[in-house]
Amino acid sequence: MAYSNKVIDHYENPRNVGSMDKNDDNVGTGLVGAPACGDVMRLQIRVDDDGKISDAKFKTFGCGSAIASSSLATEWLKGRTLEEATKIKNRDIAEELNLPPVKIHCSVLAEDAIKSAIEDFRRKQKAKRALQTQTQDDPEPAQEAQETPNAPSEGKRSLPIVSSQPER
Amino acid sequence: MNPFKILELEPRFDLDLDAAEHRHRELSRALHPDRFVGRPASERRLALSRAIEVNEAWRTLRDPVRRAEALLNLHGIDSGETSSAKADPELLMEMMEQREALAETRASKDLPRLRDLSATMRDRQARVLDALTKAFSHDPQTALPVLAELRYVRRFLEEASALEDELL
Numbered sequence: 001m002a003y004s005n006k007v008i009d010h011y012e013n014p015r016n017v018g019s020m021d022k023n024d025d026n027v028g029t030g031l032v033g034a035p036a037c038g039d040v041m042r043l044q045i046r047v048d049d050d051g052k053i054s055d056a057k058f059k060t061f062g063c064g065s066a067i068a069s070s071s072l073a074t075e076w077l078k079g080r081t082l083e084e085a086t087k088i089k090n091r092d093i094a095e096e097l098n099l100p101p102v103k104i105h106c107s108v109l110a111e112d113a114i115k116s117a118i119e120d121f122r123r124k125q126k127a128k129r130a131l132q133t134q135t136q137d138d139p140e141p142a143q144e145a146q147e148t149p150n151a152p153s154e155g156k157r158s159l160p161i162v163s164s165q166p167e168r
Numbered sequence: 169m170n171p172f173k174i175l176e177l178e179p180r181f182d183l184d185l186d187a188a189e190h191r192h193r194e195l196s197r198a199l200h201p202d203r204f205v206g207r208p209a210s211e212r213r214l215a216l217s218r219a220i221e222v223n224e225a226w227r228t229l230r231d232p233v234r235r236a237e238a239l240l241n242l243h244g245i246d247s248g249e250t251s252s253a254k255a256d257p258e259l260l261m262e263m264m265e266q267r268e269a270l271a272e273t274r275a276s277k278d279l280p281r282l283r284d285l286s287a288t289m290r291d292r293q294a295r296v297l298d299a300l301t302k303a304f305s306h307d308p309q310t311a312l313p314v315l316a317e318l319r320y321v322r323r324f325l326e327e328a329s330a331l332e333d334e335l336l
Contacts, residue, residue: 031264033255035316036248038323040255040264061267061323 003064004098010068015075018057020044025128028121030113034105039066043113045077045085047121053077053085058113065103069093069110082118171225171238179242181304181311183229192226195219233322236300236315243308247315255316263320270328279335286328293321 003011019042022029026047033040039062046055056074060067072093077085093099093107172179175191199219204212228234240247266285273282296318303311 031257031260033260033263033320035255035313035319038319040260040267040320042264059264059268061264061327 006072006097007064007068007099010071010097011064014058014067014071016055016057016071016078017059019059020046020055020057025124026121028117028119028124030115030117030120032109032112032116034062034066034109036105037062039063039106039109041066041070041109041113043070043073043110043117045117045121047082051081053080053082062109063103063106065097065099065106066109068097069099069106070113072096073110073114077114082121085114085118088114169221169225170242171228171235172242174221174225175229177229179239181232181236181239182301183235185230188226188229192222195222232297232300233315233319236304236311236318239304240308240311240315245308245312247312255320256313259317259320263324266324267327270324270331274331274334277335279332282328282332282335286325286332289321289324289328293318293325296321 020027020029022044024046028045028047030043031040032043039060041058041060041062043058044056045053048054056077058070058074060070073088076088088111090104090107090111093110094104097107099107170179175188175195177183177188177191196219199215199222201212201216201219204215228238237247266289269285270282272278273285296314299314300311300318303314
């Protein structure tokens with residue numbers, strides 16, 4: 001099976017390889033894998049106070065298509081808001097890279113990585129807000145923080161969720 | 169195609185590999201084209217296609233990952249790339265760390281460290297194979313996450329062995 005030129009380009013010159021501090025509150029980390037092939041992919045985003053993704057990094061151990069999918073994802077993520085980032089779909093990645101049907105799951109993995117990085121970031125922000133609320137002496141802003149969650153999509157969770165990623 | 173049936177072996181994970189190889193050799197000899205010289209074309213074709221099946225069955229059974237997949241397949245459980253099984257986050261975290269450690273030994277050309285990492289992973293492989301045997305004798309459904317771990321472990325060992333060749 002031949003790789004497309006775009007896959008080869010990303011494979012040979014991967015963009016944004018690296019890592020960021022996963023304990024940083026402004027960093028969201030997505031770690032996903034394809035148990036069927038033994039691939040593992042880490043994608044991280046840094047979100048600035050204006051809600052935009054200012055940086056994105058990835059590290060992928062897997063086939064060329066998995067590397068290219070995550071490399072492309074980091075390129076597309078930079079400068080987007082979280083809302084815009086959730087609109088990146090696996091088929092956009094697969095189309096851009098001309099992935100053959102047997103490699104579509106690599107683009108699915110990249111989409112999962114994006115989603116899980118965003119979730120991780122939102123979870124941290126929520127935990128941080130909850131902590132601020134708890135430690136505040138003045139009840140008024142505390143109440144306000146509770147009543148107006150910034151992420152309505154997570155409204156079903158009323159308690160701060162401890163990061164699902166165990167510490168080393 | 170059931171590789172156990174083709175080699176007339178009992179379907180189990182802790183297969184006696186020596187016995188299986190012996191059976192493969194016997195059947196291959198019996199189906200060898202030399203034995204079919206002067207026989208009708210239809211018989212020769214049949215012997216050839218059976219010889220190919222026998223070879224493929226042995227290739228499947230001697231590889232623990234493919235052997236496990238074949239067993240799951242017999243139980244009607246999908247374990248291929250289309251299966252939607254998600255990897256355990258803790259396993260992914262560990263494997264990401266291990267693969268990064270491996271990548272570091274490449275950068276530092278640290279052969280002793282590489283051999284250390286490989287030895288640890290080979291111990292782990294032995295434990296995972298035991299766990300797979302137990303899972304299959306107990307409930308094949310519980311073999312899926314163990315198989316996922318085995319795939320990651322073997323991907324690591326393949327990479328480590330390629331890297332060792334490179335550093336030598």
